[in-house]
Amino acid sequence: MIKKSLSEIIQPIEIELSEFNKLFKKSLKSKVTLLELITRYIHKQKGKKIRPLLVLLSSKLSGGINERSFRGASLVELLHTATLIHDDVVDNAETRRGFPSINAVWKNKIAVLLGDYFLARGLMLAVDGKDFDFLSVITNTVRRMSEGELLQINKTRKLNIDEETYFRIISDKTASLLSTCCEIGARASTDNEEIIGSMRMFGENLGIAFQIRDDILDFIGTKKVFGKPLGGDIKEKKITLPLIYALKEAPEEERKSILRSIKKGAGNAEVDEVISFVKKYDGINYADSIAKEYTNRAVNNLKIFEESDSRTSLESLVAFVVERKN
Amino acid sequence: MIKKSLSEIIQPIEIELSEFNKLFKKSLKSKVTLLELITRYIHKQKGKKIRPLLVLLSSKLSGGINERSFRGASLVELLHTATLIHDDVVDNAETRRGFPSINAVWKNKIAVLLGDYFLARGLMLAVDGKDFDFLSVITNTVRRMSEGELLQINKTRKLNIDEETYFRIISDKTASLLSTCCEIGARASTDNEEIIGSMRMFGENLGIAFQIRDDILDFIGTKKVFGKPLGGDIKEKKITLPLIYALKEAPEEERKSILRSIKKGAGNAEVDEVISFVKKYDGINYADSIAKEYTNRAVNNLKIFEESDSRTSLESLVAFVVERKN
Numbered sequence: 333m334i335k336k337s338l339s340e341i342i343q344p345i346e347i348e349l350s351e352f353n354k355l356f357k358k359s360l361k362s363k364v365t366l367l368e369l370i371t372r373y374i375h376k377q378k379g380k381k382i383r384p385l386l387v388l389l390s391s392k393l394s395g396g397i398n399e400r401s402f403r404g405a406s407l408v409e410l411l412h413t414a415t416l417i418h419d420d421v422v423d424n425a426e427t428r429r430g431f432p433s434i435n436a437v438w439k440n441k442i443a444v445l446l447g448d449y450f451l452a453r454g455l456m457l458a459v460d461g462k463d464f465d466f467l468s469v470i471t472n473t474v475r476r477m478s479e480g481e482l483l484q485i486n487k488t489r490k491l492n493i494d495e496e497t498y499f500r501i502i503s504d505k506t507a508s509l510l511s512t513c514c515e516i517g518a519r520a521s522t523d524n525e526e527i528i529g530s531m532r533m534f535g536e537n538l539g540i541a542f543q544i545r546d547d548i549l550d551f552i553g554t555k556k557v558f559g560k561p562l563g564g565d566i567k568e569k570k571i572t573l574p575l576i577y578a579l580k581e582a583p584e585e586e587r588k589s590i591l592r593s594i595k596k597g598a599g600n601a602e603v604d605e606v607i608s609f610v611k612k613y614d615g616i617n618y619a620d621s622i623a624k625e626y627t628n629r630a631v632n633n634l635k636i637f638e639e640s641d642s643r644t645s646l647e648s649l650v651a652f653v654v655e656r657k658n
Numbered sequence: 659m660i661k662k663s664l665s666e667i668i669q670p671i672e673i674e675l676s677e678f679n680k681l682f683k684k685s686l687k688s689k690v691t692l693l694e695l696i697t698r699y700i701h702k703q704k705g706k707k708i709r710p711l712l713v714l715l716s717s718k719l720s721g722g723i724n725e726r727s728f729r730g731a732s733l734v735e736l737l738h739t740a741t742l743i744h745d746d747v748v749d750n751a752e753t754r755r756g757f758p759s760i761n762a763v764w765k766n767k768i769a770v771l772l773g774d775y776f777l778a779r780g781l782m783l784a785v786d787g788k789d790f791d792f793l794s795v796i797t798n799t800v801r802r803m804s805e806g807e808l809l810q811i812n813k814t815r816k817l818n819i820d821e822e823t824y825f826r827i828i829s830d831k832t833a834s835l836l837s838t839c840c841e842i843g844a845r846a847s848t849d850n851e852e853i854i855g856s857m858r859m860f861g862e863n864l865g866i867a868f869q870i871r872d873d874i875l876d877f878i879g880t881k882k883v884f885g886k887p888l889g890g891d892i893k894e895k896k897i898t899l900p901l902i903y904a905l906k907e908a909p910e911e912e913r914k915s916i917l918r919s920i921k922k923g924a925g926n927a928e929v930d931e932v933i934s935f936v937k938k939y940d941g942i943n944y945a946d947s948i949a950k951e952y953t954n955r956a957v958n959n960l961k962i963f964e965e966s967d968s969r970t971s972l973e974s975l976v977a978f979v980v981e982r983k984n
Binding site for chain 1: 688690691692693741744747748749750766767768770771772773774775777778779781782785788790793794797798800801803804805807808809811812
């Protein structure tokens with residue numbers, strides 16, 4: 333029975349998640365008043381905390397939540413916070429979760445240092461807890477995330493991304509962190525490599541489905557109050573799966589004309605043109621079908637576990653991801 | 659007998675340093691062409707490699723250079739490269755070592771990601787080599803460096819820095835990395851905590867002397883072809899030791915007037931005014947005497963070792979640091 337809301341999904345670890353929230357806040361205390369100020373600003377925004385949720389659910393399913401699970405959850409949330417802050421500098425974003433972004437309020441200067449600081453604090457948690465297995469996973473993830481984004485920027489300039497490159501990019505920049513959450517959650521509770529491998533793959537497949545859905549929403553989403561507007565990727569010349577497929581299916585002439593529109597810097601008229609083009613050549617349905625394939629894989633990765641409330645929560649999270657409208 | 663030039667200082671580890679250079683280049687290979695391109699650009703600039711030099715000399719002095727010493731040297735150089743790239747974003751710097759900075763050529767976007775990438779690559783070296791002792795030292799250093807810079811920004815805005823805060827800032831933002839170089843070099847070769855502690859303190863004292871000298875040069879340096887111009891700190895409202903002392907010594911009236919000049923945003927006339935003020939109240943001599951105190955401490959930290967070519971090189975490096983003219 334699939335759970336329909338995030339509050340139902342959270343149920344098996346509700347107490348632990350609120351325990352985590354307390355610990356997490358405490359772990360960010362600093363003697364530097366500017367840091368205290370910014371940290372409080374970030375807490376006020378209350379993100380969905382999907383990553384700690386993944387760690388704790390994976391940990392519960394793999395053997396039970398313990399002290400290491402909490403450290404793992406804090407570690408990934410700190411890393412996630414660090415990358416969001418750096419991403420907002422990278423993208424020149426002015427808002428985040430409906431609040432002005434850190435770079436908008438405190439300038440790039442502070443945002444860059446703050447990201448480094450949060451990353452270091454996260455790594456220190458693992459060092460202090462002697463969670464060397466976490467460190468190995470997490471440092472590789474930091475490398476993959478930055479390398480994935482750099483690859484995307486590199487390819488975006490040339491407007492040539494094939495499906496293989498697309499998957500490499502989204503696997504590195506998005507799926508790697510979700511995969512790490514699930515792997516760390518499992519490692520906190522077991523040393524059974526089959527379980528750890530299954531949870532890692534679950535996270536990877538979930539992450540890929542998540543990013544494809546995100547990319548689809550750029551073409552079919554409704555205008556959002558918060559978050560990026562429809563066609564944002566097109567304006568930034570990011571070529572994602574729906575468009576890659578349409579470009580492959582379209583006749584040479586039309587293909588070239590669309591690429592010219594994107595290249596010259598799309599305004600609203602060009603965005604509409606590209607969206608119609610993608611729909612005409614079935615790019616949305618194709619991307620949808622691929623996303624479903626990855627969600628099926630993710631659900632299958634959980635089959636090694638007996639049915640349980642935690643397993644249902646993770647299955648529901650998969651459904652939640654691909655059905656979301658924003 | 660103090661060595662007068664960097665090439666003499668390098669002597670005891672000349673072969674190892676060139677071995678390091680080869681390994682370091684190799685360790686940065688990437689499949690992403692943009693990364694290859696930027697990495698080659700950085701190699702072309704040939705920094706002085708003071709930090710790997712410190713690691714290798716410390717290692718040689720503490721027991722002998724081995725595989726871990728090389729990994730330690732690569733680790734600190736990668737971390738240093740990462741922080742330089744991020745610092746140039748933080749400072750909006752347009753040049754670095756006489757070349758256009760990464761952010762100037764490839765924009766902030768790429769510079770932020772690249773810094774993260776180099777940091778991750780460095781940490782991965784330690785993870786792969788199972789140098790967990792290095793990881794513990796290095797993550798704390800990343801925290802200290804970012805926290806130190808954030809503290810400086812925080813205080814700069816308010817124009818109120820006392821001597822205690824000044825030392826906290828320079829210890830965190832500058833001395834921590836030099837201290838880490840020496841500690842990691844020692845740890846690579848010995849588990850004798852007395853030796854490790856002495857090398858750590860040597861690096862810390864060297865780093866503090868280095869930064870005080872750097873801050874003095876802002877008042878008495880000659881205009882440089884490369885690097886920051888005379889009075890750069892004053893224009894950025896950074897209050898450093900010579901000025902802190904002069905402000906303490908001057909009568910209330912004059913003190914207020916100087917602070918007003920700095921606050922309103924110093925042009926060349928105000929810079930000259932501040933420099934004269936600092937000289938009048940003996941700020942340069944005071945800072946000089948403090949720097950000397952720290953270099954004496956550093957040289958004393960080496961007294962636990964027998965005399966040797968490596969010890970002489972480290973002693974000479976200390977002299978080199980406080981006598982440098984730019």
